[in-house]
Amino acid sequence: MGPRRFFFTSMKKMVNSDIFGHLLKSNxxxxxxxxxxxxxxxxxxxxxxKEINNLAAVLVxxxxxxxxxxxxxYGKTGTGKTAVTKFVGKELLxxxxxxxxxxxxxxxxxxxxDTQYRLLQNIANHFIDTWSERxxxxxxxxxxxxxxxxxxxxxxxxxxxxxxxxxxxxxGDEALYNLSRINTDLKNVRVSIVGLSNDxxxxxxxxxxxxxxxxxxxxxxxxxxxxxxxxxxxxRVGIALKMDSIDEDVVPxxxxxxxxxxxxxxxxxxxxxxxxxxAERSKSxxxxxxxxxxxxxxxxxxxxxxxxxxLPAQSKLILLAxxxxxxxxxxxxxxxxxxxxxxxxxxxxxxxxxxxxxLTQRRVADLISELDMLGIITARVISxxxxxxxxxxxxxxxxxxxxxxxxxxxxxxxxxxxxxxQTRLM
DNA sequence: AATCCACAGGAAGATTAGGATA
DNA sequence: TATCCTAATCTTCCTGTGGATT
Numbered sequence: 279m280g281p282r283r284f285f286f287t288s289m290k291k292m293v294n295s296d297i298f299g300h301l302l303k304s305n306x307x308x309x310x311x312x313x314x315x316x317x318x319x320x321x322x323x324x325x326x327x328k329e330i331n332n333l334a335a336v337l338v339x340x341x342x343x344x345x346x347x348x349x350x351x352y353g354k355t356g357t358g359k360t361a362v363t364k365f366v367g368k369e370l371l372x373x374x375x376x377x378x379x380x381x382x383x384x385x386x387x388x389x390x391x392d393t394q395y396r397l398l399q400n401i402a403n404h405f406i407d408t409w410s411e412r413x414x415x416x417x418x419x420x421x422x423x424x425x426x427x428x429x430x431x432x433x434x435x436x437x438x439x440x441x442x443x444x445x446x447x448x449x450g451d452e453a454l455y456n457l458s459r460i461n462t463d464l465k466n467v468r469v470s471i472v473g474l475s476n477d478x479x480x481x482x483x484x485x486x487x488x489x490x491x492x493x494x495x496x497x498x499x500x501x502x503x504x505x506x507x508x509x510x511x512x513x514r515v516g517i518a519l520k521m522d523s524i525d526e527d528v529v530p531x532x533x534x535x536x537x538x539x540x541x542x543x544x545x546x547x548x549x550x551x552x553x554x555x556x557a558e559r560s561k562s563x564x565x566x567x568x569x570x571x572x573x574x575x576x577x578x579x580x581x582x583x584x585x586x587x588x589l590p591a592q593s594k595l596i597l598l599a600x601x602x603x604x605x606x607x608x609x610x611x612x613x614x615x616x617x618x619x620x621x622x623x624x625x626x627x628x629x630x631x632x633x634x635x636x637l638t639q640r641r642v643a644d645l646i647s648e649l650d651m652l653g654i655i656t657a658r659v660i661s662x663x664x665x666x667x668x669x670x671x672x673x674x675x676x677x678x679x680x681x682x683x684x685x686x687x688x689x690x691x692x693x694x695x696x697x698x699x700q701t702r703l704m
Numbered sequence: 705a706a707t708c709c710a711c712a713g714g715a716a717g718a719t720t721a722g723g724a725t726a
Numbered sequence: 727t728a729t730c731c732t733a734a735t736c737t738t739c740c741t742g743t744g745g746a747t748t
Contacts, residue, residue, distance in 0.1 A: 393723090449723080618711065641736055643712070659712065663746030666710025 313518035314551040325506040340437040345468040353499025356542030380436025394453035402427040445473040458491040501541030507533035524565040599624040617668040
């Protein structure tokens, strides 16, 4: 053991290994980095007092062992649905403990837990330490899990509030139907459900029985306006950052930019956090508008890179065709304006090279407009008079997307693919 | 004013994939 | 495990059209 230990300690001295220590010491701008993460739960949620009170009013019967109404809450992303419900839930639990009432509060994100089986399993496993053995990931018939769940919560007693975040992601409405009727089979315990959704039309094509029983109360969270976003950001700045580490026009800028994007508080926070991190990395003493601009473009680029990376193969081939044509045009000095037809021809060539079978032009046209909607390219319809009507296709990001496509093994050989010198009118 | 290119983009049917059900 | 259902994907066939050219 001795020599080995010596080896390592001496290594440490030899190599310039204290990279983190160096970064740790360089006094950054943060006091509490966590406070800028979207998961952070502040003690006060600005501009949501009304929503908090409304929800609390609906749930308060739980503390008297009465069944609270089921609630549906709508609101776009970043309007504080999750934060408000979690906040109220926490308070409810506290009050329950204080008054020694049996109140349970379960939060489930249906985007992750998206089938009836896993939903029931998830709820049931909340009570494992109070009673019984765990329900396995798979194997049991669904109705048996349901029966077991009822048995378990009956034993638990009291009132159980279940939060279903992103309910619209839940597959099939059977789960909701069963849950909404669960109270009829229970004596000792009351269950109430709070569903969160960012899709206003969600209930429209829901089983009417579920709709009426779950939508006893409805709440709508409006988007934040720029001023409200400023208050939220300022609150976080106070917790997260050192004094005097931020220009006073930074928060208004972040708020304004996020307000344009439907008042999404998460966006605003991400933008601010990224600005702060960029400022810190560039060893600036204060966060300035410059950093916000940088952060904004970085977020945008990150988004595009992520989207491109997860694109289906066919779309990738189409995108590559566009990129190659663009490169070719740049080299030959041909002016922009790539048409659908041109893209399709190259796309077909690429498919032959990769031994992929190609889609029809009709379909490719749809995929092109899909790429347009994702913001990777811009494709607007133009008329070239006698020479027809087509789309004018350009990549919208100046960044080199070819590198990202190259990660895909299939594309390795294609990136240097030469477009045949085609003589084309105009 | 008439023509006509090179597609856009709608409708409907076929095919496929993934999940539910027996 | 087989098969059945549904939603997404893709094809086929189609009609429509802005504006340079004739």
